[in-house]
Amino acid sequence: MVIELPINDYxxxxxxxxxxxxxxxxxxxxxxxxxxxMVRNLKxxxxxxxxxxxxxxxxxxxxxxxxxxxxxxxxxxxxxxxRKVFESEAGYMTSVNEKMNVRVID
Numbered sequence: 189m190v191i192e193l194p195i196n197d198y199x200x201x202x203x204x205x206x207x208x209x210x211x212x213x214x215x216x217x218x219x220x221x222x223x224x225x226m227v228r229n230l231k232x233x234x235x236x237x238x239x240x241x242x243x244x245x246x247x248x249x250x251x252x253x254x255x256x257x258x259x260x261x262x263x264x265x266x267x268x269x270x271r272k273v274f275e276s277e278a279g280y281m282t283s284v285n286e287k288m289n290v291r292v293i294d
Contacts, residue, residue: 194219198216198220198259202214202217202219223267224270224284231279244288248287
């Protein structure tokens with residue numbers, strides 16, 4: 189099974205536009221939100237925890253390996269901002285916060 193995520197595209201090519209109209213149409217701007225929704229959907233569908241951990245590890249490793257780039261930090265920050273996507277705070281804390289955010293900060 190191959191899991192391909194658009195994280196590198198976001199980190200290397202995303203430029204925030206000053207125009208809100210253009211930013212709304214910017215496909216790369218929605219990548220963090222789509223990733224967190226994907227994680228939520230996988231968790232809700234009771235994906236095997238090893239596979240879910242693997243998906244989060246891929247995202248984490250990509251961010252950490254390119255931490256010097258500003259968009260890496262934007263992606264990590266977006267994961268914190270998107271916590272409202274999860275219905276319960278506990279679901280977010282166990283799925284994303286512990287496995288991603290805390291590790292990136294360390």
